[in-house]
Amino acid sequence: MGQWMEFFLKDEALGTFVPIIVYWVYSGFYVLLEHLDGYRMHTVAEEKMKNLVSKSTVVKGVLLQQLIQAMVALILLKVTGEVGESGITLQPSLMVQAIQFLIAMFVLDTWQYFLHRFMHHNKFLYRTIHSRHHRLIVPWPFGAMYNHPLEGLLLDTTGGVLSYLFSGMTPRTSIFFFTFATIKGVDDHCGLMLPGNPFHIFFGNNTAYHDIHHQHHGVKYNFSQPFFVFWDKLLGTHMPYRIVKRPDGGFEAAPAKKH
Template sequence: MWTDEMLALWVPIAIYWIQCSFFEILMRLKIPFFEKYRIHSSKERSNRNRVPFTKVLYMVALQHILQFAFGYFLLKVEDPATRTSKTDLAIQKTASFLFSYGLTNTTIASYVSWMIHQMVIPALQFVTAMFMIDTHQYFLHRLGHTSKFLYKHFHSYHHRLYVPYAFGSLYNHPVEGFFLDTLGAGLAYELTGMSPRLGLILFTFSNLKTINDHCGYNFPWDPLNVCFGNNGEYHDIHHQPWGIKKNFSQPFFTFWDRKLGTEFDSKDLEKRKSAKIN
């Protein structure tokens, strides 16, 4: 029986390889229906990218090994029965508090308390963690571009992929991969105090979102594209020479780009299209 802590370590990694394999097969099959939603052609991918596919797989595997090792020491295994007892006690205390402050129906007080601890608090933890990951990645990512030293020795690795694809989502220098992705998610998990099970959901969702940002497709029906403005097309701009100083936000929202003036907005895009026509 896998503990929630161990599941939080290996399930996101397994899903990363499964989801990336799906997109890689899709690209190689070149099915006409899906090709019309592809951002770059196969020829562009092979001609413009500066790192072989096998090297990308190797570096991603290395990052996942480091990620697993870091998580192994970060996640403290707790007996499920002890965790359940703590949650039940917290629910009882909150119910008693609600009862003493006017919610005199014990059944309703217990239900409201259960909702607070099982639904409201986890939702707030999850959204807060997303905000923390975005903030951590935006400022480190932007620093990786503004510092010539950091770009040359670390962040330029990721930008060897001018045509992003799914497996390249976590193609980074190992040091940058640790500080940008692994450490950011770990800090969000620790500081929000979420449970290992919620951490499993967060890490998996973060992986899926990162893959979506680099997958090379922009499907209009994709729920992640519908719910988030930060998608494959948005991040692809950042991988182009003409957009490399824009769209630093990743992996969820775009608000830091909008607030700090680094978003490649519709006006910029129209100017580029106009310049190409002229």
């Protein structure tokens, strides 16, 4: 028992499993709130009518992706962790870690934008792989990581590996980065416009922005994820939107202009 506790308290294990635990806790929080009709971007009836996959299938798909992700993360963090003479992972200053955070965010955004966009424009890849994620036309919190296993490996897991390696962060710093990225990804798929949400205040890439991408009129726009929108704006795939009130009291992200 003591050996297992020692293992799960190591930075490598925490960097692997904390984001997974946070995924289910944070998305579960939004699922508990999904009946707040006044803050939903889509009605319950619309969700049931439009979505093409059952919620139980979504959960099973996410668990499979997280299993693959955990195996890759454990190996990566174990191999790359720098250990000093004392046997403790060496940590850089907070300033250096902040810079590593920003580098990792840029690398992850860049990888996901171009691969995500390619999967939409390549008919074979979209039909056989990426279309699985778009079975959730109305995004659902637990479905933030619902992908084809190959897409999960290429888009999310490989993107995470590259951001980790290029930024030079340590396994301990990765605990915070990947947990933050996980929370951000879930928030983008939560389907709720809650007042005071800091992700809506500080990020242009947010719940409404990504909701546009999941709708038929926006499927070739707003590819950027999970943090910034600059690649969409630079490369002409940005669809501006406005938040409007629905007759039932909820909110909706509507295109600001036709494309």
